[in-house]
Amino acid sequence: MTDKAFITSLWFDGNGEEAARFYTSVFKDSKMGRTARYTEAGPGPAGAVITVEFELHGQKFVAINGGPEFKFDEAISFQIPCENQEEVDYYWGTLTADGGQESQCGWLKDKFGLSWQVVPTRLTELLSDADSAKAARATKAMLSMKKLDIAALEKASEG
Incomplete structure (x- = not known):
């Protein structure tokens, strides 16, 4: 059975991994999850982080390195x-x-x-x-x- 809980996506300008690590250091009941990286297919530089999953007090989040378009x-x-x-x-x-x-x-x-x-x-x-x-x-x-x-x-x- 698939987990049906909502996941909150947070849009960052290249510092999503830093943010996820910060938030998991602030909240005691938290953990880092999977990290996805760009491949040679793009659109970002190969190896750069595109998303980072993390959890705070049981709430799942994904940090997306989407760029400067949204604040x-x-x-x-x-x-x-x-x-x-x-x-x-x-x-x-x-x-x-x-x-x-x-x-x-x-x-x-x-x-x-x-x-x-x-x-x-x-x-x-x-x-x-x-x-x-x-x-x-x-x-x-x-x-x-x-x-x-x-x-x-x-x-x-x-x-």
């Missing part, structure tokens, strides 16, 4: 649920290192331009609180942050 943008992002501030800090620091960019409300771009949301699971609880005043205060606090701070969000929620 990542914020319309697609990957959300990383974090159980505590230590996880938030780890993913935030690692993914913004070496040229990554911080954005608002837990969003960032890594050094390859891919967008991520580093989100504490506690945030969902705070934003969906039955007490709408608490949820509003947590939302207002979140909107003022770049990297999300769980303690500050909880404090804001409580007023």
